Amino acid sequence: MHIAELLRKNLTAVRERIAAAAARCERDPRDITLIGVTKYVSAEIARELVNAGVTSLGESRPQELSRKRDALADLPIDWHLIGHLQRNKIKLLPDQCLLHSVDSLRLLTALEEEAAHRGIVWPILLEVNISGDAAKHGFVPAEMAQPIEALHSCPHLQLQGLMTMAALEGGCERARINFHALRELRDQLAVQHPQLPLQELSMGMSDDFEVAIEEGARLIRVGSALFEGLPDDFATA
Ligand SMILES: *Cc1c(COP(=O)(O)O)cnc(C)c1O
Numbered sequence: 001m002h003i004a005e006l007l008r009k010n011l012t013a014v015r016e017r018i019a020a021a022a023a024r025c026e027r028d029p030r031d032i033t034l035i036g037v038t039k040y041v042s043a044e045i046a047r048e049l050v051n052a053g054v055t056s057l058g059e060s061r062p063q064e065l066s067r068k069r070d071a072l073a074d075l076p077i078d079w080h081l082i083g084h085l086q087r088n089k090i091k092l093l094p095d096q097c098l099l100h101s102v103d104s105l106r107l108l109t110a111l112e113e114e115a116a117h118r119g120i121v122w123p124i125l126l127e128v129n130i131s132g133d134a135a136k137h138g139f140v141p142a143e144m145a146q147p148i149e150a151l152h153s154c155p156h157l158q159l160q161g162l163m164t165m166a167a168l169e170g171g172c173e174r175a176r177i178n179f180h181a182l183r184e185l186r187d188q189l190a191v192q193h194p195q196l197p198l199q200e201l202s203m204g205m206s207d208d209f210e211v212a213i214e215e216g217a218r219l220i221r222v223g224s225a226l227f228e229g230l231p232d233d234f235a236t237a
Contacts, residue, residue: 021210037223043071050075058082062092095120100163103127103137115156123158130178131167161200175208179215
């Protein structure tokens with residue numbers, strides 16, 4: 001099958017899954033943004049995905065994000081950094097990019113410094129380690145007061161919401177518990193800090209985005225489901 005045709009077929013299947021999940025919880029599917037995670041594929045394949053209609057793309061590494069962004073500069077794309085960010089890579093970030101994985105106070109401070117230096121405002125999400133998994137990055141739910149307090153002195157960062165990854169083990173039902181907990185945490189913070197814009201919830205990947213939508217996700221990060229069936233030589237990680 002031709003690459004473009006395969007991507008269209010995969011995209012249709014993903015959009016149908018989004019629509020079905022949204023219908024189950026009476027949400028408008030237009031409130032859910034599909035972020036195509038292109039970390040597995042080349043810029044050429046990412047271009048085909050954009051041509052098929054996905055205009056939000058996510059990458060886990062700043063250097064790869066910049067590389068694809070340059071290669072696809074002629075296309076209107078909203079870029080998302082979804083992976084753990086090392087402070088020494090901040091300089092590689094483009095000015096316009098939603099940062100999903102802000103996971104420490106040190107990173108917040110370093111991002112603020114760079115954004116102030118550039119004279120820009122970066123939109124950010126705070127990553128929460130909701131599953132309590134020791135291997136996962138993110139703020140501890142009980143300690144969210146720390147980054148929220150720190151953001152008072154970060155005028156060049158604009159908080160938009162929260163992000164999480166579900167526990168690796170336990171399948172969709174464990175994921176549902178994690179996503180539900182993130183939403184509750186967001187709702188609780190919104191009551192405590194009514195001035196904070198916390199509308200975005202970034203949660204759900206290929207295997208669990210339906211439960212994420214049912215639990216309130218507004219940004220879903222989908223990679224493998226979009227690139228299924230692609231010959232290996234096209235997938236250059
Ligand atoms: C790779 C990745 C995804 C996409 O995962 P799939 O299971 O391939 O859909 C989503 N979020 C993050 C943070 C990732 O690193």
